[in-house]
Amino acid sequence: MIDKLKEKLGEGVLENEPLASHCTFKIGGPAKYFFIAKNSDEVVNATKVAMKLGIKFFVLSGGSNVLFADTGFDGLVVKVNSSWFMVHGADCKIETDAGVKLAEVVKAAAENGLSGLEWAAGIPGTVGGAVRGNAGAYGHAMGESVESVEAIKVSSFKFQVSSYNKEECRFGYRDSIFKREGGIILKVVLKLATGDKKKIKEEMNKILKARDGKIPTDSSAGSFFKNVEVTDEIVKTIKEYTHEDIPADFISRGKIPAAWLIEQCDLKGKQVGGAKVSEKHANFIVNAGGATAGDVVALASLVKTKVRNETGVQLNEEIEYVGF
Numbered sequence: 001m002i003d004k005l006k007e008k009l010g011e012g013v014l015e016n017e018p019l020a021s022h023c024t025f026k027i028g029g030p031a032k033y034f035f036i037a038k039n040s041d042e043v044v045n046a047t048k049v050a051m052k053l054g055i056k057f058f059v060l061s062g063g064s065n066v067l068f069a070d071t072g073f074d075g076l077v078v079k080v081n082s083s084w085f086m087v088h089g090a091d092c093k094i095e096t097d098a099g100v101k102l103a104e105v106v107k108a109a110a111e112n113g114l115s116g117l118e119w120a121a122g123i124p125g126t127v128g129g130a131v132r133g134n135a136g137a138y139g140h141a142m143g144e145s146v147e148s149v150e151a152i153k154v155s156s157f158k159f160q161v162s163s164y165n166k167e168e169c170r171f172g173y174r175d176s177i178f179k180r181e182g183g184i185i186l187k188v189v190l191k192l193a194t195g196d197k198k199k200i201k202e203e204m205n206k207i208l209k210a211r212d213g214k215i216p217t218d219s220s221a222g223s224f225f226k227n228v229e230v231t232d233e234i235v236k237t238i239k240e241y242t243h244e245d246i247p248a249d250f251i252s253r254g255k256i257p258a259a260w261l262i263e264q265c266d267l268k269g270k271q272v273g274g275a276k277v278s279e280k281h282a283n284f285i286v287n288a289g290g291a292t293a294g295d296v297v298a299l300a301s302l303v304k305t306k307v308r309n310e311t312g313v314q315l316n317e318e319i320e321y322v323g324f
């Protein structure tokens, strides 16, 4: 199979590539086959080839929201790593390959006096990863700035490149049509607004400083669990279980932080093998040194069970498990 893949994709196809080197958790076994796609044409080609050869494939970008299994991935990992983007200043738009680092685009927006992405300063990963998961922080999310997306619709081995306007992307909390239905994002057009360069940079610096104070520096995949949507039922359940009132600002923001629920269960610092609930931010499971995916999964299920038993809330993962 490796010979066939090399024939179609070139000598760059690797075998048994350690996935721990390609994710921010620094955990995970090998990918049977591994290929870096440097632009959207190469992504299209690699996924087409995998489908034709009947090989299972996984599209990886910045690797900042995934946990790879200790056994790795028994198929082709297509790592998207492109650098092409274009700023259309007069239209306040940025057109970009999905595989461009979000930080690059955030920086280019600031340098060109385009406002709307300041909140995203400091978020690792790529534009494609951020659009797929509708990444967000400080009350904003990626979907707000998306004008259109070009993506591969993959359904029962059919292959079709389609264009989506913002509405068709069906953005929700850490959610989009691409996450729900499995599309591969190739290109994104972002619509921003004219802003003052100095003010944009000041806002970004403020965000970076705030993040510095609260984001753990140990290896992780970001927030492990999704925050919980406020509903009358959830509020009642938490009150029944904990006999505590939910802070008013959570109610007004419409989300109960998973970190708060985990703290209520005294889980900060809890460790299984090398995996640890961060002391700095309870919704970060960190690799405190030598963690295996097994350690992380065991700790995550311990957290979920304790939170369910003690607050009545079922936590759901924000990160993606791959190869399990």
Ligand SMILES: Cc1cc2nc3c(=O)[nH]c(=O)nc-3n(C[C@H](O)[C@H](O)[C@H](O)COP(=O)(O)OP(=O)(O)OC[C@H]3O[C@@H](n4cnc5c(N)ncnc54)[C@H](O)[C@@H]3O)c2cc1C
Pocket: 024, 058, 059, 060, 061, 062, 063, 064, 065, 066, 080, 098, 099, 122, 123, 124, 125, 126, 127, 128, 129, 130, 131, 132, 133, 134, 135, 136, 137, 178, 183, 184, 185, 186, 215, 220, 221, 222, 223, 320
């Ligand atoms: C220290 C730290 C801080 C973080 N802070 C935040 C934060 O403030 N807010 C936030 O929302 N997130 C945060 N994250 C999580 C993460 O950075 C985001 O979810 C990011 O958008 C993931 O992008 P990625 O390119 O790394 O995706 P990956 O981790 O490579 O992939 C994640 C998922 O997206 C899929 N995917 C990737 N690229 C594409 C594509 N082109 N088309 C279709 N599917 C694709 C993958 O298959 C996978 O299922 C943080 C992570 C870390 C480590």
